[in-house]
Amino acid sequence: MRGNSLFKRTYNRSLDLIGGMPLGAPMTSETQLAQTLGVSRTTVRAVLALMSETGLVTASEGRRRLARHPVAGDRFPEPQTESARASVERQFMQWVLHGDLRPGQLIHCAELARKFNTSTTAIREYLTHFNHFGLIERRPNSAWVFNGITAAFATEIYEIREIFELRSAHRFASLPDDAPAWQELAAIEREHHTLMAEIDTRYRDFSRLDERLHRLIHEASLNRFMRDFYDVISMIFHYHYQWNKVDEKERNSAAIHEHLAYIAALRSRDVRLIDLRCRAHLRTARATLLRSIDARPPGADADANDGLRAG
CATH class of the missing domain: 1.10.10.10 (Winged helix-like DNA-binding domain superfamily/Winged helix DNA-binding domain)
Known part of the structure; x- marks a missing residue:
């Protein structure tokens, strides 16, 4: 099981979930945890077994309880997940x-x-x-x-992204309080604060966190076409943070603050506020994307089609 990428991915996600729990807090049942993580109870049992081995949880009065908070060394390296x-x-x-x-x-x-x-x-x-x-x-x-990505193509894809993400964000805000997505959102929010505190050395880690947040929001749409479309969005928008290195740390720092405002709006369930924060963040992403298309790397063809760096 431990050679399985699903297990390792689930284990890391479980660490995110317990990171915000107080010490001594009881763990949720295997069934609830399996539903939250979207995996089988067999995988959850394997995750809990490893947590017991590493001292993260202990059995007390017939219940597993959090014994210590996770540290960086508890996580599996990302490529393995x-x-x-x-x-x-x-x-x-x-x-x-x-x-x-x-x-x-x-x-x-x-x-x-x-x-x-x-x-x-x-x-x-x-x-x-x-x-x-x-x-x-x-x-x-x-x-x-x-075929590459032109500025015109980027503008078209942005318009569709805004429509789909607003719809997904509205759907997210309507989720019940006990929906697993809220726990995942809380874990992502904590990671934003951690990254912000370490922005000087970890600013390039933002792109993956950006992808996680927006994919979580799109998943709430329960629309297979919207979720499938997000793979294209990921290819174009998610990676655009890595193309233009000018002011990269400052841009990612500003994007983190926009994400936190967006997350707060989702939690408020205020549709007007969600629209405001979502549109503001997507406008920034679009502007960065278009600047990245214009900022061709040295030696690149001057043809307008050479926009692939906007990914």
Whole structure:
């Protein structure tokens, strides 16, 4: 079980949940924890067993209780917690971000599979997802071509993102108090405060935290098309923080404050306030994205299609 990425991912998420609990507090039941984390009770039992081994929880009066708070060393390294799809996504975007891919360039599944140490099937499934958006186009010879991201494309995708995210945020605010998403939101909020306190050395960690928050909000839509669309949003918006290095720390610090205001609005369940905070944050993201498209790296083609750094 401990070699399983699902187990490791669930364990790290469990650490986030217990991080805000007072010492001595009773743990929720296995059934409740399984529902909160969206996994089986077998996985939850394995998580609790490891927590007992490491002294995080102890059994007292027939109930498990929090014995100590998690520290950084308790967590599994992030690469070990990734699903196969997440691993392909991360490596593909790193490949794009490092400048190895240009608009018009052919992509060969077999080559990427060797590069990423995965199967050609996993690569094809990942690329197929973006085919109908025009970002990547399949060629008859089993190759794919990357079309790039223009400013016009970014503007179109932003308009759809705003519609979908506002709808999802409204749905999130209507969730019952005991919905697991609120616990996840609280964990993400704590991580924002931690990152803010360590912003001088960890400001580049913001992009993954940004992705977690917005994906959580989109998941609340319960709409398969909105949730599926978020993969495209992730590719374009999530990674744009990493393209333009100018004032990166300051931009990410400001975005953290916008996120915290957005989270507070969600918790207030005030639809007007949610709209205000959501639109303000998305406008900032759009402006940063468009600046990133204009800020082409040295040696890049001056063609307007060379907007892939906006991811």
